[in-house]
Each structure stands twice: as structure tokens, then as C-alpha cells.
Amino acid sequence: MVEPLNIALAGLGTVGTGVVRLIETNAELIARRAGRPIRIAAVSARDRTKDRGVDLTQYTWEDDPAALAAREDVDVVVELVGGSDGPALSLARKAIGNGKGLVTANKAMIAHHGLELASAAESAGVALKFEAAVAGGIPVIKGLSEGAAANKIERVYGILNGTCNYILSTMEDTGRDFTDVLEEAQRLGYAEADPTFDIEGIDAAHKLSILAAIAFGSRLRFDAVETMGVSPVKAADIEQARSLGYVIRLIGMAEIDRLDGGVGLFQRVRPHLVPIDHPLAHVDGATNAVVAEGNFMGRLLFQGAGAGDGPTASAVVADIIDIARGEKGAAFSMPASELEDIAPAPTGHRFGRSYLRFIVHDRPGVLAEITAAMRDAGVSIESLIQKAPSDDAGEVIIAVVTHEGPESAVTEAMRILDGSDNLAAQPLVMQIIAN
Amino acid sequence: MVEPLNIALAGLGTVGTGVVRLIETNAELIARRAGRPIRIAAVSARDRTKDRGVDLTQYTWEDDPAALAAREDVDVVVELVGGSDGPALSLARKAIGNGKGLVTANKAMIAHHGLELASAAESAGVALKFEAAVAGGIPVIKGLSEGAAANKIERVYGILNGTCNYILSTMEDTGRDFTDVLEEAQRLGYAEADPTFDIEGIDAAHKLSILAAIAFGSRLRFDAVETMGVSPVKAADIEQARSLGYVIRLIGMAEIDRLDGGVGLFQRVRPHLVPIDHPLAHVDGATNAVVAEGNFMGRLLFQGAGAGDGPTASAVVADIIDIARGEKGAAFSMPASELEDIAPAPTGHRFGRSYLRFIVHDRPGVLAEITAAMRDAGVSIESLIQKAPSDDAGEVIIAVVTHEGPESAVTEAMRILDGSDNLAAQPLVMQIIAN
Structure with missing residues (x-):
């Protein structure tokens, strides 16, 4: 058998342990598909003693995640620490700087620093991949950057946050009000103890800005996403919407605005009314879905589990398999230097x-x-x-x-x-x- | 600018001319995404004089498609001639034998000869790609072979034939009978003059056998697809189904059968009843959709235009861009020699x-x-x-x-x-x- 691809895992929360379980469970199949085994060379997390339900004793432990990026026996660093800056960003920079590939599920870091990291990865000749950062287990980054690569894409939109979708579709099914359903979602683990990033639309805005950059070949502009969350939606709105033939969904929508002869980047996350015969109206619970419209392919829909350890691990390991196969495609479907700087579209154009x-x-x-x-x-x-x-x-x-x-x-x-x-x-x- | 990727197009029907139009229309964008321009070096079709609505005078013309495979100035041959054998197969073999990449939309040829061609492409160190062979503009081959590569997939199913779906959903909307709607579909160009391959389920069976090979890592077994078409479905069936909470769709379904301790390959194309709250129940008209279920990602759905010149050209050119980017991944997600020979599942197990x-x-x-x-x-x-x-x-x-x-x-x-x-x-x- 050929040489394995050696990876190091930083962060052993639900996604990190999911990646360990996946690589162990599907090892043989992955080796057949990747052309070589994926080997976990080292791991790092905050607390070594915590019981995570997987046996980590066979893997080298590093207390300092940054040490993973320095190891000679590591080809690819998998960053699952989280947070837009801090240890995650520092690890990502070190890994790329040391000539390692980087795989991450960190939407906040990519939304804020994706261009810098993509440029660094291109200079270093290594892969930067973040399929798991958008829409969990759905291969939508690959779908847009490769599957739809022949198309001029003028619009991409979808349901990008499972927590909000769970809350809205539960309000719809039960007639209950927002606060009540949010509390239940927190008890059931569908919402974080501090749900701000999810319910205020920030998480969806991170993801939308990444999709827009890939779809339009434009520079990331997370700062320009017009964002509103789901907390203002009342049970009465859902009832009114239903009587008019709609459901309410938190939609992230990005579009190229060509009014007035200019070109503007329109990006918005807001609750929308969706006609009941639109494919997105049937996306319930924690499911995510993304629609992309291209000038030749027409309308494409990707739908699946938007979160959870299994689906997210599936996306992380798909990226690792790509790297094992020798694929080092540009992070945003084209070199970072080729991405156009498109100014935000003037409000009110729509x-x-x-x-x-x-x-x-x-x-x-x-x-x-x-x-x-x-x-x-x-x-x-x-x-x-x-x-x-x-x-x-x-x-x-x-x-x-x-x-x-x-x-x-x-x-x-x-x-x-x-x-x-x-x-x-x-x-x-x-x-x-x-x- | 770096060297272009030089392609030759065999077959200038609606898909072939769609590919020419796409490459011309999106040339600049494609060059940015592919890292180099895609250049049409030569074309071939039966009738040179036919007006196809695109200007072909700038491209070298070959009367004999096989001559394309011999040209020094061609890197990739795009086979859009059609037919499982004959000129298409002969061209495919010659192109690969001469060290050219091969891109094709030919589901019949891949269903019958995919293994032989994949082995030949691997020996020659060239790419064999056929995204357009399954589900038109939907990047489902890529979704399964790369996006879902980390998963053991136990079931893949979907709506794989746009003609049948158009007929069934029109019968559903109008209450009209099969023969009546088929005649209309033929007048409108949604069905061929000889619709046998579509309405008898053979086209869907071609596609299903390709999806199954990729999903399960199994050798292609088109011969073992149990196939029934839509002609026996009556307006009364659709009415009964609706009153019971179902719609009728022609579904291709492939599954790994693990009953009785063995492993069997189950493949079937048949009209099915689909519950109205299942995502496939909302797939109307000529739209296609594919569901794959993996052991970590859960259920994934891909939906989009299953046919037509634009969507199919989008898939063909996505394959060409992959090759321009240097991606030569195995045609069936793993080397042909790795694909397992799984015997058809005994009937009656389900x-x-x-x-x-x-x-x-x-x-x-x-x-x-x-x-x-x-x-x-x-x-x-x-x-x-x-x-x-x-x-x-x-x-x-x-x-x-x-x-x-x-x-x-x-x-x-x-x-x-x-x-x-x-x-x-x-x-x-x-x-x-x-x-």
C-alpha cells in the first residue's frame, strides 16, 4: 500500500470526535476511495482527561494545538477549534506557513480571514478546504466551485442555519411562540446555551458570505451582509403567512445587482415568506438547503443535514480525501488574486x-x-x-x-x-x- | 496566460451546440475558474452544412469523429455522439488509447462499457468523466464520488428520467391518461419520436447502474436492473394514490441487500408511490432529483434540471474544467480494479x-x-x-x-x-x- 496521508486534529468536541469515529469506522472504504489510508498522527484539545466516547490513547497528544502545525509527521492539519480569531486562526496560519494542508469547519474564521488564508495557501502550494463550514454534510462548496463551475451564477440563496429552521418549523407545526420554542430547542440540544450567533442570523451570514464569494468570484464581504434574525417572528406571522400560502424561513440570499449600469454585491439574511410550492418551503427541522441559479444549468438545489457530528464529519473527511487524491483546487474556485472586489449593492435597489x-x-x-x-x-x-x-x-x-x-x-x-x-x-x- | 486546454467535440446535436455556446459565452469566467482557457480545437458531426445556430467556421472540422482522437492538438475528446456501441464507443476507445482525456454524456455507453473504459483510462493515465450522463445539470456524480466519499452509502434512489416525470406530473395535474400526455410531450419536444428508452425505464436504468457503482464501490451491473416503465400507470392510479396521500413517480432505487448474511446488489426502476411529505413528491415536470443515504452524512438530496442543452452542457463543461485543473480522479470514485463484484440480490428479499x-x-x-x-x-x-x-x-x-x-x-x-x-x-x- 502507498504512504498514508497523515492528519492532525485540533479540537475534539462533537465534530472532532465525529471525525475520529468516521475515520476509524470507514477506514477501509476511505483507503479504497482516497487511494491511500488516512492516518491520524496527532490530536489536541483543551482537556486530555475528558471522556469523549472514543479511544484516543493510540494517537499522539499535543497540549498546544499550534504544536500540531510543527510536526514533521503531519501532512494536513484539521482545525475544529472554532472562533474567528485566536487559537484557530493562529493554528491555521502556522499550518499553512509550514506547508501543511488545512481543513476546517470554521465558518467565522473563513468569513473573516478566508482571503488571507487562501492567498497564503496558494503561495505555499497547499490546499485550504472548508466544505464543513457551510451547510454541514451537504457538499455545496464543491457543488458550486466545481459542479457549477461552468456557469455564471447570478443568485445563490438558502436555509443555512438549522437552529433557526428548527425553531420556525416547530412554531409552524405547534402554533407556539418564539421564546417558548427556543427554550425547548436549548433543552434538546438544537440550540446553544448562548444562541445569539444562530438566532440573530450571524452564523447564516458567515456562510452566505462564503457561498457568495465562490458563486460570483467576488472577494469575501461578510461585513456587508445585511442581517436580521428570527426573534421578531411571532406565531401570528406564521399563521398569517400560512393563510396567504406561505411559510416563513430564515433565508440567506446573495445576488449580483446590475441596476443603474453598475455591479453590486447584494447579501442579506432575513426571515422571508416562501411560497408553499417552492422547494425551500418543504425544508423542515434542522435541515439545510441551498439553491444556486446559473446561466446554463438553471436552478440547482442541494439539501441535507446542516449540522450534527456525523454530517459535519462527513464534510471534513471529504475534504481530507480530496487532498489525499492530490486535489489542491483553489479555495474559492479561482485564485484569491482573481476574485473581483465588488462593492455592496446600494440598498433599496431590490x-x-x-x-x-x-x-x-x-x-x-x-x-x-x-x-x-x-x-x-x-x-x-x-x-x-x-x-x-x-x-x-x-x-x-x-x-x-x-x-x-x-x-x-x-x-x-x-x-x-x-x-x-x-x-x-x-x-x-x-x-x-x-x- | 498559461496554455489552453484543447478539446475536440464529436456530435453537434442540442447538447453539442450547447457546449459550444457555453464555452463561448462564459469563456472568460471559465478561464478564471479553470486556471487556463478552454479552446475548441476541432469538431465533428454527421452533417457539416446543417444550421445549428452557432458559428462553427472558426473550428477545424473533421468528417470522421475518430479523426479527432488522432489529432496532436487535442487534449480531451468530448463524445456527444450517443449510442452504447458503434461510433461513440470506437471514438472513446481511440481517444483513451491515444492518451486523451474523455468526457461524455453517454449513459448507455457508460452503463454497458464503463468498466472497460475506466480501466483503460487508468492504464493510460487520463481522465474519464461523465457527469452529464446522469441527471443532466445536477452534479450528482461529483456529489457521490467526492462530496459523499467519506460515507458508506447503503441506498441511492431518485427521479432519473425527465420525460417520465413530465408525463406523470402532467397526468397528476390534468387527470389525463398516459397515451394522451405522451403524445403532447412528443409534440412539445419533451419526449422523443421513439420514446421507448425513456418510458420503458431503460434510460433511468442506465443512470441507476452508474450511480450504484459509484455509491457502493461495486462493478456496474446494468444487466441486473429490474426495470418497468410508466406506461401501465393509469389516471385512476394517480387519483387513488392522491386520495391515500401519495404521488406516483418513476423511481430508480439501488440498495445493498444484507439479508441472509450475504451481500447483494438490489437495483430497480419502477413507478412508486411517494408520500406527499417526501422531498421527491415535489419534484415536478422534467426535473430530476437524487437521494443518497450515508452512514455519517445522513440523507442528501440533489435536485435540478435533468435534461436540456444548457444543463447538460453545464455538466459536460464542469468535467472539462476539472481536467483543466489537473483533476484526474477515478471514474467510479475508486480504481476500476477496486470495485467489488456484488451479485444481484435475490428477488423477494425486500x-x-x-x-x-x-x-x-x-x-x-x-x-x-x-x-x-x-x-x-x-x-x-x-x-x-x-x-x-x-x-x-x-x-x-x-x-x-x-x-x-x-x-x-x-x-x-x-x-x-x-x-x-x-x-x-x-x-x-x-x-x-x-x-
């Missing part, structure tokens, strides 16, 4: 239908004020539902669906209504995905 | 629920005969619908859904009923996909 939800005090003149603001802003109303108060608080829900029009008009209508004492809460605007 | 439809004469004792046959064969009935005759022919439809049980029992019940003069037509058995 055109489409929107859902607006108001919580108002139950008194005369409220509807007149809202509809006048819409008229003055040039927003055309397709449907409007006013729902009687469900409790004694005297608050009424008004849900409006607009005709297709510029989003800037909706923003203007919201500006007109801003501070009105008829409103009992901040209005919520959600875009409607076209079919 | 276990599940089935839908049985009888067309019977409207007279006493018919239902007693059918239910007695089921009892004697050990088939347990979950539901039974007898529908009054819709015309004056005096024929009645009886639709039965069984409880989960061995398919061999259903086969036995059919054997008992075989030749009964109560039956006005051959009964139809369709398996029900588990959720």
Missing part, C-alpha cells in the same frame, strides 16, 4: 413583494394612517388582513402583502410611520421569495 | 408496503377471490378501495395498500390470481417509498 406586519392599538384612525403612509410612499397593497385582538391587551395585528415594487418604497412607508403612537410595537417587514 | 391495482369485471365473488389470494399468500391489507365503474364497460377498479411485509408475499398473491377470469387486465403492483 424589487419584489413584501409582507408587512403591524401590531397596533385598537382605536379609530389606525388603518387610515397606515394606508396613507403606504400611498404616500408609493407602496401598492395586494392584500390586507386585520385580525381582531386575541387577548385583552387591545392590540390588533394588521398584515399587509404588497404588490411587486421597489423595496425602497416600503422602507419609506416605514419611515413615515416611525414613531407613530398608533403602533404598539416595531413593525416587521419580510420579503417574499418569488417562485 | 420488505415494505405495496400498492396493488386490479381492474376487474363487475360481478359477484371478485373481491372474495382477491382477498382470499392475499390471505393465502400472507399479505396483510392496510386499506382497500373499490371504485364504481366510471363507464359502461362494466370494469371496476380495486386499489389495495398492504401493510409492511415481504414483497415475495405480494408476488405470490399475484401468482395465485394469475389467469383469473375475474381480472379484466394485468394487475399493477407499485412499491411505496418509506418516508
